[in-house]
Amino acid sequence: MSELGPLDAGFLELEDTDLHVSARIGVVAILAGSPGDRADFERRLARRIEANPRMRQKIQRGRWDITAPVWVPDSAFDLGHHLTWAALPRPRDEAALWEFTANTMGRRLDRDHPLWHFTVVEQLEGDRWAVILAAHHSLVDGVSGVSLLRSLCDSPAEDAGAASAGSGASEPPAESADGTTADWQRLLRGGLELPLRAPGLLAQAPRAVIRTARGMAPLLQSVLAPPRRGSSLNGPIGRQRRYAVARVGLDEIDRVRKVLGGTVNDVALTAVTAALRAVLLARGEQPGPDSARVLTPVSTRSARASGKLDNRVSLMLPALPVDREDPLDQYTAVREQMDSLKSGGESGAGRMLISAAGLVPFAPLAWVVKTALRYPQQGVAALATNVPGPTQTQHLFGADVLEVFPFAPIAMRLRIGIAMLSYAGTLNFGITGDYDGAPDIDLVARTIPAAVHRLLERAGV
Template sequence: MEQLTTLDAGFLEAEDSDRHVSLAVGGISVIEGPMPDFASLADSVAERILSVPRFRQVVHTHLLDLEPPEWVEDPNFDLSHHIHRAALPHPGDDQSLYRFAADVMERRLDRDRPLWECWIIEGLADGRWAVLMKIHHCIADGIATMHLFAGLSDDGEGETFATEIRAAKDSTDHRGRFAGVSLNPLDWASGLWQTAVGVTNAASLAVEGVIEITGGLLRPASPSSLAGPLRKMRGYSAARVSLDEVTAICHEFGVTVNDVALTAITDSFRAALVRRGEQPRQNSLRTLVPVSIRSNDAREMIDNRVSIMLPRLPVEKDDVVEQLREVHARLTCAKGSGQRQAGSALISTISLLPFPVTAWAVRALTRLPQRGVVTVATNVPGPRERSKILGREVLSVLPIPPIALQLRTGIAILSYADSLVFGIIADYDAAPDVDELARGIEQAVAQLSAAAKALG
């Protein structure tokens, strides 16, 4: 039986810390019509999903958490508990789809069964239909989840933008530093020196990162409506922008796609604060930014491989170009400060401790009201080309992140073919303006695009 890692199990503990939280991640594929026969479609989806053993397994826990939870085969597995059919009310517009998605995502998955659901949704406008996949975060991170979702398509995953992330390009063998060691004794001295220097530099960088992360978590953010206790009900919306347009902005200003995405989020949150009658301050939007540490050789592993950064997004600035330059500077600083290395090292270190100690510690920490982080923004690379399901083209893919730990909004950024899509989930009562947040993101990208064209 395969055990859950400390990080995987931590998502279960975080969910248990708040009865209003569901730590499932989701994705909606909107597909051109007509919709195939439901029975044949369900059979096809089931065949592709069940090729992954995790979708037939349940989490088995131990008394008093004396051992880590384990993945075990579900002896009573019943597909009808996992694949469902639904229809949107007329006119089947985006708002109807978003409301349905929010309703599905706010409900917790049943821990007595494998932790996933698939909803086949008909009745979308223009003859379209959709597939909503929902899995628990303890199974996989964003990149692994996208790999699972892509497995539903006719051609499998295909080429994705995941190969461009920093971790994927890292060819270092993290499983052992002595693979391929030289047999020449003359090389040993220099090799030992380089290893010692590398370890020392990495340790120094990680310590600096720990200080940065700890400070970010302990220093309270400026009080605002963006953080606080969660209710059960959720709201969802999405924003879409042209990836070519974003790429042009990157080339003109010398920044990354992630910089542009986080700037658009910054400007939209600033507008939200002003709209709510609140003053945007320097410490109003400290953001949890998950960072993948998944290399290409681990692309098909179904688990969580992430570290974190905690940048302060510059909502205090009212000019979107100034915001972009500041986001780029702060992200560069965060990367150089060792936050990514610190998060990874911390997870690795915790994994070496006895599981009862880590389980009890995580349970205690997740029950404390954290006040340093205000939102989460995660960037998930998707397929480079448009996918097909049973011969029908997938027109768009909408990501759905979870929220927890006093974070009232969460944003997942997904690149799919020629689009960059922002999926926004929020506490329904605390953030009723979720649609305005989405429109604010689109408007910010449009303003950056106009500024880039003016410079060019």
């Protein structure tokens, strides 16, 4: 058995606390040609799933939630629970695909089985087809989700259509029917390990507490303190979702960076700033300096943890300068704020807080998380996350993967979530919106590439 970490388990609590939330995270891949013979496709996919033990494991919760949930083998694993074939209505265009994606990703995964699903969309206009790979956020974050996608694609060394070789990893031993023995064993093990770890923890504590407190202060203030001027970006959400996409060439972003400096993420967040400003103006709202504070996950995954399916992120909460109209002013403000947040320890504080949570017994930690999730936060308006993807074209059973678009879930009164994923020379934006609270996410999708073009013009490129 393998325990879920505090952040992994937190996404389960998120769903349990808010019935309007589906914690599905995933990608939509568009491929050339057709998926071919259905039976052959399923055999090939089954072989690749076989090579990844975690994809054949389900979650088992401890009795009375005293201990953390654990991953256990699904002794009755059946690919039929995880694979769906679908067809779009005519004209089978991208608009129909995005609507289908929103409906698919808005549904919760079945916790009686491993928490992932693979949907094949057989026909898409232009001699294309698509797949929607979804996993529960307790299983993957953005970076490990990309690793999961790559593990299902063809490896460079194999012939097109050949199955990946098995990893040979053995399954964890099955536990007793009620899990009681294992629960008490984990409690006992934790109790025995704590005295051994205590001296080192106490030695590090003063310095760690100071660093964490410095970084946590702005984080807590951003979440807990109501903004001076709120916006309609923050508010209750329902169960239905909308989904839209945008594309920006990485060559355009590089041209901006060569003139103005900064990072790919700085350019992307500036485009997001322009898009959220456009939404507020279209809704008749005057954007203020704190109208669009966004939740920005930051990966803390080391090279050693590459490919491991779990969550390893911290977070920052920049306030995007939606009150500024000029693209250069927006870009300068975004760069300065991101540099300040990185140097000020906000990301590190979030990471240390998550690490410290691992030392707390699960039961009180779960209670604290549930209580915090019920608090109607008003300080954060949207989600913006950026994940590096494959730089070269991938292949699935010999078919070229033409484009990959990310999907991020929304929760905690965040009505818009914008995920960014680079793939083969393009930065693709996947925009998730609450069906009623964000009916205008198409405006976000249109504004993002236009904002990069304006930035290019203002930079004199």
